[in-house]
Amino acid sequence: MAGGSESEAAEFRTRPTWPIAVVGMACRLPGAAGPEEFRWLLRNGTEAVGAPAADRPYAPRRGGFLDSVDRFDAAFFGISPREAAAMDPQQRLVLELTWEALEDAGILPARLDGENAGVFLGAVADDYATLSRAAGSHAATPETATGLNRGIIANRVSYTLGLRGPSFTVDSGQSSSLVAVHLAAESLRRGECSVALAGGVSLILAEDSTVAMERFGALSPDGRCHTFDARANGYVRGEGGGVVVLKPLADALADGDDVHCVLAGSAVNNDGGGDGLTVPDRDGQEAVLTAAYAQAGISPDAVAYVELHGTGTPAGDPVEAAALGAVLGGARSADRPLLVGSVKTNIGHLEGAAGIAGLLKAVLSVRHREIPASLHFAEPHPAIPLEEWGLRVNTALRPWPERSGRLVVGVSSFGMGGTNCHVVLTEPTAAPPGQTPD
Template identity: 40%
Template structure:
């Protein structure tokens, strides 16, 4: 059952933009394609690959060495000029900060709300992983330290304190700019705070997310029994073979608006946040690093209460799901405890974990789960949770509301509109839970009065402009049914206007794609706009004014 815009609550928050750079996926579309196909992006390396990556030969030969990782391809590439940075500034900047700049911009473009065309303050809530680049690459360069100084090296893009504020400064955004650090739950906690800021009118739009880049890349790890890392380089969440996960690298961001504002402006909505909650386990658990059933259950139940929904209306939960033998049973026990407060059915809700696809992304784990679940609601399909054979014997699935979704499934609503939960836990006990609902049905666009449309492209360089043209042509060909008027509107109103410009006029998607690819100057107008054009007043006449 789909929901209508008339059903929305004043506390509903719309997810209107998504961006992700994740293992095996350079964008949201590739990520969704991998999820649907059940592709595992954790890599297993041959001996020569590890040697080429700089791994110590004596480690590779150890029986407890696991040659697996979930790296982020091309993490070192960065268009410094696009963000107004010098080559030296970019080289000094932690790749985590660079990646988050990129996904933040991509999420805003995906939302169709560039800061230069958005009224009202835009907030940023985000966190990043450990600053390995700063310690191992910057501080070890004595000449650089002496030349630049530790103060500038730390403040120009390496310390965690400056992740969110760097985005706000470069994009000229004046809403709250807050760094969030709660270990593995960081980016979902950031999402919680971003929604609160919107509800409190601290901002009118917000970016939430996180980034972690494990350095060095393309190397394995040493397995130690009882710890979180997997002995076979796979994550078997909820499975009888569950013994841990694999750490990986990635970045993700979502753009949030109040649902009423998003519906009014005709935004593309992926999912709706009905409510969220965070808490901490406190001391009522085995140790500082251990999870707690009661703490998790209280956060989940609180999120249900804040959402105004009962657990029996939730069809799916994207779990933290690290695939540890004790962690998974504790998480399912906590979910069961929370669900049983308002539901008494068994086996109606499916669960899964994206860590089986891309590994554990630490501070970016929560936003990767949130994006996966938002895409699932949008496409009305639930991707398979991988590495599942038979249940972990310590999990009582028979007497719980849950079953593992181990195959691609069409999302059939259990009761009412499609709803899901996203669960994220942090070492140290900070738990976060978000309740999502499918987006309201969107009214069809009014037909255009014009038989043709004018498509506007812009970029900072000719190469980037050519790349944008090729990307648009590919999009139009793979989406022949997209309304050209909607595409033209988004390109004009939902994009920042850079100095390099290109204009194409066409009647159909195929005609536009063909014209863009041909590049015929008789059909395409390419020019460079002046930053500050002079104004000239011209007075026609025969000279009588003199």
């Protein structure tokens, strides 16, 4: 190994994975203006998918929509009206979410000024840039370049709050926001930052993006996600965003933080080429699951629930189910199947922010020791033998299964180009002595 001995390499490979605490969160999701509203939406089994408002004629006929995406308190963030008008509303929404997440964490944003706090945000959409280009070159202003640059979505937060840690926007397709969480956790473990803001955002602002996905064949004619169901025929679009505040668990405990849950491990990979660029690959998904639980030091048998990628597509669902069955479900007894579900059945597929929506659902599930229902499931897809693979779609609100040891939940998110991510969450426990990043 160049630059080091074999013993050094072996020591690195066996180094413990420092657990990461989720100490704050914020969201703006269809039917939910914050985490508490989101929790009650999930508990009540509400579907927040419907027709768009009259002032959004460009939106799909059905979807998970936010209210008032055009509103923004520019003065609060020290931004001029002219610059605010040139800014992608995704930048504006992220500023609000990061501020709210820090408030939830009990962290005064001003105290982070000059600190090595990191910002990791997933985003894939450029709808506002599409609208700006359609207005013609005469509409460009000195603020247009930064206002429409996707990388600025993260950088705007760092600039506004004076943060000096890593800061970048992640685009790995539909897995972007969960990959952002993975990268934030790894950055904390490397000591690049002491606190991290991670998540993602996605807004439906132009007709073009919906037309593209419709012609690609991804959207459901029914306007619903029938995850793992025989009726699976595509997904319905949703929009929104979410942010979590992350710290090393040992630091969070020392600081007396309210720990929502613990990120025990995670992994990212790529399918590496299946039958087509956008065709999911079972081997790749099995590999990312195996790697995530190996990093977390947790047996796959300990997992009680997995928040699926679960788009409700006839190609993707059977592949995801088969990979889960092979790694997490196959050896289970009939009376303790792996429970699975998808938040996309409630709020639609948030694409670049889909992973953070699933993560927030999982965090709330661990924190409140209950598993919400996955909607629109009646009969399993013929290519998904649930019992054989040790899986069961959770169709009713239920308390967490009583088992020995910690509560463990997995969260999956897969990009259309094959970038897979899986995150392992557990309930909070005290960190072993001395377990802090080097």
